[in-house]
Amino acid sequence: MSQPLLALRDLQLDFRTGAGWARVVDGVSLTLHAGETLALVGESGCGKSVTSLSISRLLPMPPARYSGGSIHVQGRDILQASSAELREIRGGVVSYVFQEPGASLNPVFRVGNQILEALQLHQPQRANTAEVIRLLKLVGIPAPESRVRDYPHQLSGGMQQRIMIAMALASEPKLLVADEPTTALDVTIQAQILDLLLDLKRRLGMAILLITHNLGIVGDLADRVAVMYAGQVVEEAPARELLRNPRHPYTQALMRSVPELGHPAERLRTIAGTVPAPGQWPVGCRFAPRCPVARTDCSQHPPRVAEVTAGHTVRCPYWKS
Ligand SMILES: Nc1ncnc2c1ncn2[C@@H]1O[C@H](COP(=O)(O)OP(=O)(O)OP(=O)(O)O)[C@@H](O)[C@H]1O
Ligand code: SF4
Ligand SMILES: [Mg+2]
Numbered sequence: 001m002s003q004p005l006l007a008l009r010d011l012q013l014d015f016r017t018g019a020g021w022a023r024v025v026d027g028v029s030l031t032l033h034a035g036e037t038l039a040l041v042g043e044s045g046c047g048k049s050v051t052s053l054s055i056s057r058l059l060p061m062p063p064a065r066y067s068g069g070s071i072h073v074q075g076r077d078i079l080q081a082s083s084a085e086l087r088e089i090r091g092g093v094v095s096y097v098f099q100e101p102g103a104s105l106n107p108v109f110r111v112g113n114q115i116l117e118a119l120q121l122h123q124p125q126r127a128n129t130a131e132v133i134r135l136l137k138l139v140g141i142p143a144p145e146s147r148v149r150d151y152p153h154q155l156s157g158g159m160q161q162r163i164m165i166a167m168a169l170a171s172e173p174k175l176l177v178a179d180e181p182t183t184a185l186d187v188t189i190q191a192q193i194l195d196l197l198l199d200l201k202r203r204l205g206m207a208i209l210l211i212t213h214n215l216g217i218v219g220d221l222a223d224r225v226a227v228m229y230a231g232q233v234v235e236e237a238p239a240r241e242l243l244r245n246p247r248h249p250y251t252q253a254l255m256r257s258v259p260e261l262g263h264p265a266e267r268l269r270t271i272a273g274t275v276p277a278p279g280q281w282p283v284g285c286r287f288a289p290r291c292p293v294a295r296t297d298c299s300q301h302p303p304r305v306a307e308v309t310a311g312h313t314v315r316c317p318y319w320k321s
Helices: 048-054 083-092 111-122 129-138 157-169 187-204 215-221 239-244 249-256
Strands: 006-017 020-032 037-041 064-073 094-097 175-179 207-212 224-229 232-238 306-309 312-314
Touching: 006 048, 020 037, 020 048, 020 064, 020 232, 037 048, 037 215, 048 064, 048 175, 048 207, 083 111, 094 157, 111 129, 111 157, 129 157, 157 187, 175 187, 187 207, 187 215, 207 215, 215 224, 215 239, 215 249, 224 239, 224 249, 232 239, 232 249
Parallel strands: 037 207, 037 224, 094 175, 175 207
Antiparallel strands: 006 020, 006 064, 224 232, 232 312, 306 312
């Protein structure tokens, strides 16, 4: 198979805390090929965002430190890259869209100028109004010729998120990292933004790393899914296979907590207990204190990764039961 666009191998990442270094990402391996969509799923605090920020080495060091493993983007070694190489990766290969468009857009500049600025930074030869309008059309902004003059507060949350996606596309990335891109939006708008991502993926052939805590949204968009818990990937499989045949008790619990359209959030089944904080991970299986089918030996030895079928792996020795 061709060289992957992204290859994370056994990544170990620590943060400095008051009590010393705490591991937050512990041996994560992920592979993404050109044009593929990988969903990274897990509850709050599992390490999804810090893993994704590592791809372009965006975490400030300190407090962060890489203590093992490797990251390659288009075959380039990110942990050894010079600042010039990192600029090239950030400017033309990997782009990010975050959860809160309101917080990322500058309230005092017109949205057209903000997209123009992104173009000037990454594609100066195409930094002109016609290109801004083309990008706005690409992300489905109606009447883009007049919207370029709007300030962020004149746009709805969904439209602001479309502007953020347009800014991320200004650099013509090969990989779009979308970190909870719809969490701050209401359900109908969420569906529209996910449709937009699906449409862009098909039209532009980009790879997408979609980060979410909601397994319910990955079915239509993702080719593969990696489920993260306490700094590790606990299950990975093609999306359809994972949704049809989840084998890890944590994945199964996440599936039971998928919000359904029309059901108020308070009726959601949540997973009892909380994700253990970095530095306080149990010695054996990290999910053991919350696992409904835990056995005595689960809390004694860290479980190894087992293969369910080709391409479907699970970090639980009892996946058959
Ligand atoms: N700058 C930092 N300094 C210290 N610890 C940090 C820092 N940033 C993140 N962490 C810790 O790393 C762990 C993983 O955080 P991360 O933001 O990746 O979680 P996440 O899975 O993206 O969660 P969420 O769904 O809430 O966004 C958390 O325990 C968090 O507190
Ligand atoms: S190893 Fe044990 S505690 Fe961990 S997920 Fe499997 S059954 Fe549950
Ligand atoms: Mg996050």
